[in-house]
Amino acid sequence: MTDLASSGTRRTGGTAASNGRGLTGLLLVSAPVALLGWLIIYPIFNAIARTLVVQTETGTAFSVDTYVRFFSDGYALANLWLTLWVTAVCAALLLAICLPLALYLRFAKSRVAGVLQGLALFPMFVPSVILAYALIRTIGPNGGVDLVLNALGLPKINSPYLTPWGPIIGLVWDNIPLTTLMLVAGLGAVSDNAVEAARDAGARPLALLRHIIFPQIGNAMLVVLSFTVLSIFSAFTLPYVLGPASPEMMGPFMQRTFSQVMDTRMAVTQAVISFLICAVFGAFYVRSIAKNREARR
Amino acid sequence: MAQLTLKNLGKSFDDTDVIRDLSLDVADGELVCLLGPSGSGKSTVLRMVGGFETPNRGAILIDGEDHTRVPPEKRPTGMVFQSHALWSHMSVAGNVAFGLKLRGLPKAQIRQKVQEALALVGLKGYGERRVWQLSGGQQQRVAIARALVLEPKILLLDEPFASLDQHLRERLREELRDIQRRLGITTLFVTHGQDEALALADRIVVLRGGEIEQVASPDRMYRGPQTRFVAGFIGSMNFLPCDMRGGVSDHPLFAVRAAVPDGPVELAIRPEALTLCPARGTGMRVHLVTDYGTHLLVDVDLPDGGRLKAMCPPSARYETGQEVAPEASHVALFRGDAKLAEVTLERRVAVHV
Numbered sequence: 001m002t003d004l005a006s007s008g009t010r011r012t013g014g015t016a017a018s019n020g021r022g023l024t025g026l027l028l029v030s031a032p033v034a035l036l037g038w039l040i041i042y043p044i045f046n047a048i049a050r051t052l053v054v055q056t057e058t059g060t061a062f063s064v065d066t067y068v069r070f071f072s073d074g075y076a077l078a079n080l081w082l083t084l085w086v087t088a089v090c091a092a093l094l095l096a097i098c099l100p101l102a103l104y105l106r107f108a109k110s111r112v113a114g115v116l117q118g119l120a121l122f123p124m125f126v127p128s129v130i131l132a133y134a135l136i137r138t139i140g141p142n143g144g145v146d147l148v149l150n151a152l153g154l155p156k157i158n159s160p161y162l163t164p165w166g167p168i169i170g171l172v173w174d175n176i177p178l179t180t181l182m183l184v185a186g187l188g189a190v191s192d193n194a195v196e197a198a199r200d201a202g203a204r205p206l207a208l209l210r211h212i213i214f215p216q217i218g219n220a221m222l223v224v225l226s227f228t229v230l231s232i233f234s235a236f237t238l239p240y241v242l243g244p245a246s247p248e249m250m251g252p253f254m255q256r257t258f259s260q261v262m263d264t265r266m267a268v269t270q271a272v273i274s275f276l277i278c279a280v281f282g283a284f285y286v287r288s289i290a291k292n293r294e295a296r297r
Numbered sequence: 298m299a300q301l302t303l304k305n306l307g308k309s310f311d312d313t314d315v316i317r318d319l320s321l322d323v324a325d326g327e328l329v330c331l332l333g334p335s336g337s338g339k340s341t342v343l344r345m346v347g348g349f350e351t352p353n354r355g356a357i358l359i360d361g362e363d364h365t366r367v368p369p370e371k372r373p374t375g376m377v378f379q380s381h382a383l384w385s386h387m388s389v390a391g392n393v394a395f396g397l398k399l400r401g402l403p404k405a406q407i408r409q410k411v412q413e414a415l416a417l418v419g420l421k422g423y424g425e426r427r428v429w430q431l432s433g434g435q436q437q438r439v440a441i442a443r444a445l446v447l448e449p450k451i452l453l454l455d456e457p458f459a460s461l462d463q464h465l466r467e468r469l470r471e472e473l474r475d476i477q478r479r480l481g482i483t484t485l486f487v488t489h490g491q492d493e494a495l496a497l498a499d500r501i502v503v504l505r506g507g508e509i510e511q512v513a514s515p516d517r518m519y520r521g522p523q524t525r526f527v528a529g530f531i532g533s534m535n536f537l538p539c540d541m542r543g544g545v546s547d548h549p550l551f552a553v554r555a556a557v558p559d560g561p562v563e564l565a566i567r568p569e570a571l572t573l574c575p576a577r578g579t580g581m582r583v584h585l586v587t588d589y590g591t592h593l594l595v596d597v598d599l600p601d602g603g604r605l606k607a608m609c610p611p612s613a614r615y616e617t618g619q620e621v622a623p624e625a626s627h628v629a630l631f632r633g634d635a636k637l638a639e640v641t642l643e644r645r646v647a648v649h650v
Binding site: 191193194196197198199200201202203204207211212215216 | 347348349368369370371372374375376378379380382383384385386395396399400440443444447
């Protein structure tokens with residue numbers, strides 16, 4: 001009886017040392033959790049509340065009028081579709097460019113791979129505004145490409161500047177380093193021996209990609225897609241400088257609604273809608289990761 | 298069933314010769330172990346046979362056909378890796394069936410062959426499991442089944458049991474030997490474990506610095522090493538430096554008579570060729586007795602500061618500090634790396650305390 005009681009006390013109370021360790025752990029975790037709450041969770045709920053609660057003469061009231069206005073406004077919907085289209089095209093282009101690059105960097109043993117890795121990471125250190133200016137000077141009207149073509153006696157290019165292809169080119173260029181790094185990290189999970197075993201079993205390059213490499217980097221591809229969606233939805237500088245005036249992408253649209261139309265509540269509504277679309281991709285990613293972990297247990 | 302011929306193979310990495318002019322014939326159904334220390338080039342040889350490395354010089358012939366530049370996916374070889382290299386996103390059956398599916402075999406035939414291969418390695422009924430649900434030994438069995446199901450002409454094994462514990466390693470080794478004999482498949486096995494090579498191989502190839510040091514049966518390799526390196530690398534060996542003077546060694550313990558030119562030599566004596574007799578005033582004392590169950594290994598400190606290892610029956614009794622006199626039954630004489638002679642000595646007494 002006494003033994004049982006005393007062991008029960010030990011289990012609930014724990015030792016002074018283990019209590020101290022638990023407290024230290026809580027303190028260490030509390031700072032990032034507080035920051036997350038303050039800088040991310042609170043602004044999300046605050047923004048959602050500001051779009052749903054309106055001031056009336058009698059006080060406050062619940063209203064979804066800004067959401068109704070957004071989804072009934074052809075221009076707003078055109079902006080949303082443009083953003084989704086640019087996101088899809090950028091994601092497809094990034095995968096098409098970065099996947100072969102990442103495969104080469106992961107499996108190539110030559111010295112060229114090192115040089116190529118340096119070049120692939122270079123855009124990471126170029127600020128967006130400098131990149132935008134450089135693109136205007138090269139592929140813009142009368143830019144570097146036009147000058148070269150003119151010197152060769154060839155017609156000018158149909159410039160992508162101020163068309164949806166302007167921000168697409170800029171965003172793809174800007175996102176190549178991070179996407180490549182994430183894919184290379186994902187490919188790190190595919191061991192050399194796993195690839196060699198597949199080749200030994202008779203797999204040619206395409207079969208190797210389809211049956212061995214792609215199934216093992218599914219999570220990395222999901223991360224890439226999620227990050228692409230998040231970064232392109234939140235992009236401002238490149239769509240603002242290189243993109244078309246109408247329709248426009250969500251970033252410049254929000255900024256213009258806020259500072260020129262001065263409709264703060266509508267701007268926040270646009271932000272909430274963008275956030276919800278990104279959250280769907282985020283939830284999809286988290287679900288896939290959780291499913292994989294569950295299957296491995 | 299096939300014959301493998303390596304002709305004057307050479308391989309360099311960054312201007313460093315890893316394999317130098319290596320030639321070897323592996324007969325039909327033979328199991329040859331490539332044995333050597335780290336960096337000796339044994340895995341490189343195996344990878345060249347598998348097609349994962351291309352030799353800079355020489356040729357690889359399988360049944361007389363040149364496969365030197367043939368990529369791995371087109372070679373009639375099957376490889377088992379040290380790390381198992383199983384595909385974790387596939388089931389056990391999926392791993393084994395992968396190569397068969399690529400060859401476009403009918404589903405029923407694939408199912409039958411997979412079941413046969415899994416039964417061969419003792420994993421009947423494990424097909425639907427995920428590979429991470431298996432133990433290390435079971436995973437390596439799946440890797441062996443995956444290689445065998447494609448019926449390769451040459452089976453290549455790259456230290457397949459290195460990551461397993463001793464007991465499991467011994468069991469799998471026996472099973473592999475049994476399967477290899479049953480199928481009669483020509484096998485090249487890389488290991489750095491001499492016990493593994495001695496237990497498994499029809500012939501052992503000892504590599505050193507990218508060159509073949511000696512090729513021999515396990516028995517000849519152990520009992521008749523041709524170089525000092527092989528003598529020291531295979532099993533335990535006591536090396537005692539001394540001089541030959543007029544056909545007799547001047548070692549204070551072992552006066553060995555052999556018709557070799559005068560000069561410095563090393564007497565090489567296996568621990569099991571030494572017998573310890575109790576004696577007083579010899580100055581040689583037992584330093585340590587290690588009981589391995591099947592035998593005792595006794596370390597004896599010599600008056601000159603050297604140390605001898607002697608293998609004794611488990612019934613023998615020695616105390617630390619006890620004075621003994623060693624006697625040798627078989628001695629090899631080396632000068633530099635070359636063997637000069639082998640001498641069988643007559644035992645005077647064979648007494649174990």
